[in-house]
Amino acid sequence: MKFVDEAQIRVTAGSGGNGCASFRREKFIPFGGPDGGDGGDGGSVWLVADEGLNTLVDFRHMRQFKAPRGQNGMGSQMYGKGGEDIEIRVPVGTVVTNVDTDEVIGDLTANGQRLKVAEGGRGGLGNIHFKSSVNRAPRKATPGTPGEVRDIKLELRLLADVGLLGFPNAGKSTFIRAVSAATPRVADYPFTTLHPNLGVVRIGTDQSFVVADIPGIIEGAAEGAGLGIQFLRHVSRTSLLLHVVDIRPIDGSDPVEQVQTIERELASFDTELVDRPRWLVINKMDVFDDEDELEAAANDIVLRLGWTAPSFLISAAGQQGTREVCLQVQQFFDAERAARKLDQEAIDDVRMRGE
Incomplete structure (x- = not known):
């Protein structure tokens, strides 16, 4: 299935039905008074997160969604039937934005989570509501209000714990294959990875974390060059970034300059990503036969970066050293969870004493 992580659709809620202006007319009751019922409310439009979906490709072909309107009110005080709500299923991790205002409407991060994106119109009032002591035969009824119409942008952001950064062919896909069951395409040419890949790394029976591999980033990515920058949204939710760098790039480029280039592109995309915890993973140690030469090259990168x-x-x-990286990552998340638990216990303690 084609991976699509962004789409724009129009959602239209149903309008409310019109109120009815009618009068009771029965044998022997010629002037029975008003009996017009209210119109039904229009149907609303909801988005529902579905963990069974992993792409927004369906919205490339279907861009218009419209809920039914409410039924008009009728005589004999019969109220119109409300329009049925409609549900649109989207992948878990979808961020919803109003196209006209750039306002984030919601973020669907859990399976089954619902978000109303267009409110149905209210049904109009029948003339039974306008009867008074001075007007016993009102002919007034109100129309239903229109349903909301919105152009919304759907943006899928993968839910991962760890994000992999690096230039094309730095070895990110090879790394995720080595530490998880994910099987991304691997080859020795740029942009082998054309869409994000997720891999679950299992350390023990009850310890695991999710890694996201995105296409390589190159200089000028923030201005549209290459493929990686359009996928940086997928590492925006991660708690930790692993910056993979080739210790000896085959094109002869400087690995330090590659790291600095990506740092600049991160800052151009989102300054918060620059401040995210980021570890350096120097890859392809097997290209060196001499241990001293390998150690010198690795130390040179670390020192010049001031890492x-x-x-x-x-x-x-x-698969040399990959296990150690994963163990350290798991310890990072264990420490984070322990810190959050202590913070929550402190908050609960303060609340209890306050009560």
């Missing part, structure tokens, strides 16, 4: 966060030396293809 203070954790760094690792691995061979993704040979």
